[in-house]
Amino acid sequence: MLRSLARFSLVLFAFWAAATMLQWPIWLALPIGGFFGLIAAFVAWWQTKTKIYTRNQLAAKPFNGQLPQELADAIATSPALRGDEGYSQRVVGEKAYGDNFLDLMQYAEMTDGSTLEVQSALVAEPANEHSQHAVAVTCGGVVLGYIPEFESESLFAFLMERRGIARVNSNIHFDIAGGLSWAELDLVRPYEIVAGV
Numbered sequence: 001m002l003r004s005l006a007r008f009s010l011v012l013f014a015f016w017a018a019a020t021m022l023q024w025p026i027w028l029a030l031p032i033g034g035f036f037g038l039i040a041a042f043v044a045w046w047q048t049k050t051k052i053y054t055r056n057q058l059a060a061k062p063f064n065g066q067l068p069q070e071l072a073d074a075i076a077t078s079p080a081l082r083g084d085e086g087y088s089q090r091v092v093g094e095k096a097y098g099d100n101f102l103d104l105m106q107y108a109e110m111t112d113g114s115t116l117e118v119q120s121a122l123v124a125e126p127a128n129e130h131s132q133h134a135v136a137v138t139c140g141g142v143v144l145g146y147i148p149e150f151e152s153e154s155l156f157a158f159l160m161e162r163r164g165i166a167r168v169n170s171n172i173h174f175d176i177a178g179g180l181s182w183a184e185l186d187l188v189r190p191y192e193i194v195a196g197v
C-alpha cells in the first residue's frame with residue numbers, strides 16, 4: 001500500500017512541477033496527474049500482489065517433480081538471467097527425474113541421444129524437505145534436477161527477491177536408454193537480469 005501511495009504521490013508531484021515550470025493551469029495538470037498517478041499506483045499494487053501470491057505458491061508444498069500450474073504459468077513473465085555461453089552450471093539429482101526427461105523428450109519430439117537447446121526455469125522451492133534454499137531446475141513444468149546445495153543459497157536469495165523464478169538458457173542431454181540424462185545451464189555469477197528478454 002505504501003508503495004502504491006508513493007508512486008501516486010510521485011506522479012502527481014511530477015505533473016504539478018511540470019505545470020509550474022511550463023506555466024500550465026494547475027487546475028488542468030492536477031487531474032491529469034491524478035489519473036496517471038492512479039494508474040501507477042494500481043501497477044505497484046498489482047506487482048506486490050503478484051509477488052506475494054507467487055511466494056505463497058512456492059511455499060505451499062514441495063514440488064515432487066512437477067510445478068503447480070500457477071507457477072508454470074508465471075515462468076513466461078519471469079526475468080531472464082545473463083549467461084556467457086559457457087554452460088558451466090551443472091545440475092544435480094537428474095537420475096531421480098528420468099521419467100520427466102522422457103516426457104520432455106517426447107513432448108519436444110527429440111530422439112534419445114540428442115540435445116535440446118531451450119530456456120529452462122530456475123524456481124526457488126522453500127517447501128523442499130531436504131534443503132532450506134533449494135532451487136529446482138525445470139523445463140516444461142517438470143523438475144529435471146536441482147542447483148547443487150553448496151551453490152544454491154545465494155541463487156535462492158536472489159530469486160526470492162524476484163518472485164522466486166527466473167529463466168536461463170540450457171542444454172538438455174537425453175540419454176533415456178542409459179538412464180543418464182542431464183542438463184547444463186548458461187548461468188554466470190554475479191547473477192544479472194537481461195533487460196527486455
